[in-house]
Amino acid sequence: MEKLFYPAIFHKAEEGGFWISFPDIPECFTEGENMAQAYEMAVEALGLALTNRKEEKEEIPVPSEADKILVDDGVLVIVEFDMREYQRKHNSKAVKKTLSIPEWMNEEAVEMGVNFSQVLQEALMNKLNAGR
Missing domain, CATH: 3.30.160.250 (Double Stranded RNA Binding Domain)
Structure with missing residues (x-):
């Protein structure tokens, strides 16, 4: 819609x-x-x-x-x-999600200090064509 x-x-x-x-x-x-x-x-x-x-x-x-x-x-x-x-x-309250990624990806992302929630939100915004 x-x-x-x-x-x-x-x-x-x-x-x-x-x-x-x-x-x-x-x-x-x-x-x-x-x-x-x-x-x-x-x-x-x-x-x-x-x-x-x-x-x-x-x-x-x-x-x-x-x-x-x-x-x-x-x-x-x-x-x-x-x-x-x-x-x-x-309706912008945070909702907890559980997901799985390959172990090597997790290790590299943790070493780089990646904010997993932020990356997922950005990827979903892109996927949903919901850019601000």
Whole structure:
């Protein structure tokens, strides 16, 4: 899953600012004091909702086409969401892994003071095409 683009409706709040709803994700709501904060909050709320659906093994809905959404009250805004970036930001705790390498490789790496965790993380980032 790369970047996703979900339509959101930004509604003017009576007390100022905006409240946001997502037609494709009915449980997803948030608010912000101004357009910039509302957009940031929309990205965070969308991330929380999609991550929760993924963890619960629920369907991730296909984003609706913007021209198919009728907006009676508010402004239609497309919210960009990057699951990989969201996971990096919110799910970066270390996980212990056990692995095996040839003894000669271990001895040479230890002599050189190689940080095995760092090397594995760098290799996985490269393998996953997840360069920062």
